Amino acid sequence: MVIECVCCDTRIDSKNYRPFHGIAMRLFVSARTNLYLRDSGSICNACRMSYLKWRNNTEFISVLNRLEEEEPNESMMGIDDKDDDGNNEYVTAAPSNDPIDTNVVTLPLNISVSSHHHCVVCRENVNSTCTVSDEDRDLLFMQSNIFIPKGSRCCPDHVVDGRLINDNLNKIRPRDIMQTSFSATDILTWLGKFRNHYNSIRYFDFDPPFSMSESDCYNLTGISKANFDHLVKLLADSNIKNSSNRSFRNAVGLFLTKPRLGISNKVLTTIFQFSNSQAVSRTLAAVRQAMLTHFVPHYLGFNHISRQEVIDNHSSPLATQLLTDKLNTVVLVIDGTYLYIQVRNVLTIL
Ligand SMILES: [Zn+2]
Ligand SMILES: [Zn+2]
Structure with a gap:
């Protein structure tokens, strides 16, 4: 889900958005944007911090206080807001003493082959101890409504770096419909997983399970998926870190896309869902440096051969x-x- 700041239009990470409410905040945003304001929305942390600074220093502080007093609910929220500067969590779960409902619902689920002796993908006999990862089990359930029981095994050659190869994941078929029990906690956990999955969907994603098609990968980067994986392995020792907004693999994908398509950082911001073009240019610089130290000396120049x-x-x-x-x-x-x-x-x- 893409959330944009009502004030600066920057795309906001799902963890960093704040509610847009209160007459004072609306005045602040209205004066800045000079646009018609929506009834609700979200504001990014940067804009919210500048709002709070303005709110506490403006010469209109008494007018704003009076306006907020006329809105009893908003003034309460305003006070709460001022106390928690720097805290990026939008919702903090209040510890609840309500007993969690222990009722159980039983739902019919498509179940894959479940055995220690048969591969879940090709159903051949297996002797290995290679099991399907929790991430792949969750992904298949969310995408295809097929449940792989925990501990199910598969042939080692279906797996790369602990994750099933995407083609193999898509080959898994249900074998049976089984009545499965879910407690209230199980259902809440699953809803959380669905929400995280929904929020993490990108147009172009180079992260596992790397479900992008071979031709999409080539069109964007100019190299095949296997070559991309090889390049990522070479750069693995570099100091590019995963961040909450972009992973290491997506940073490399971005870097390869730039010269291949010759598009501006602004357009790359849209395609790769970055918050702004400065973040794109910082990422490009970091990957370029990593390529210079970990790739170029091995493949270019007189010293490599x-x-x-x-x-x-x-x-x-x-x-x-x-x-x-x-x-x-x-x-x-x-x-x-x-x-x-x-x-x-x-x-x-x-
Ligand atoms: Zn903003
Ligand atoms: Zn197999």
């Missing part, structure tokens, strides 16, 4: 015949257009 390797693997018989008199000679053809020399030409160095 030995002379003998060039002779053995990268010399054509034709060039060797035409340009050399000894077999053990390197033939190097350099396009000199952009070399810093006076003559624009193709150089041949023997």
Whole structure:
């Protein structure tokens, strides 16, 4: 779900939005945006902090206080708001003493093959101890309404880095309909999982299970999914960290998309659902640095390859015949257009 700040139109992370309420806050936003205000909405933390600063320093403080007094409910909320600066949690769960309903509902669910001896994907006999991860079990239930019982096993070659390969996940079919009991707590837990899943949906997502199609990946980045995974492994030692707004893999995807499509950071903000274009440019700079230290030295430049390797693997018989008199000679053809020399030409160095 995309939530935008009523004041600055920035996209707000689902954890960071604050309610937009109160006559004083509406006045503040109205004066800034000069637009018709909606009845409700959300405000980002940055705008809310500048509102609070204005609210506490303005020369109209007594007028605002009087206005808020005329709105009894709002003034209560205003006081609450002023106390919790810096706290980003929108809703904090109040400890409740109400006993949780222990009633249980029984629902019919599609169940996959469930056995320690059969693979949940291909239903062949398995001897391995490879089990389906909780993330994949939740994902399949949310996407396809198929429940994989905990501890179900699968062949090790269906799994990469602990997660089922997306194609294999989609191959799982229900075997049976089973009456399954859910307590009130189970249902609340599932609703929470559905909500998190809904909030984390992106247009383009390079994170596991990497469900993007092969051609989507190629169109965006210019490389295949397997090559993308390989590149991510090479960059894994770099100091790019996952953040709440973008993962390491999505940062790499963003970096590859930029030169491939040649689009502005503003458009990338929309496509990759970043909060603003500065965040995009910071991410691009971080990945560029990681590429320079972890990728470029291994694949580009004179140091990444030995002379003998060039002779053995990268010399054509034709060039060797035409340009050399000894077999053990390197033939190097350099396009000199952009070399810093006076003559624009193709150089041949023997
Ligand atoms: Zn804002
Ligand atoms: Zn299998």
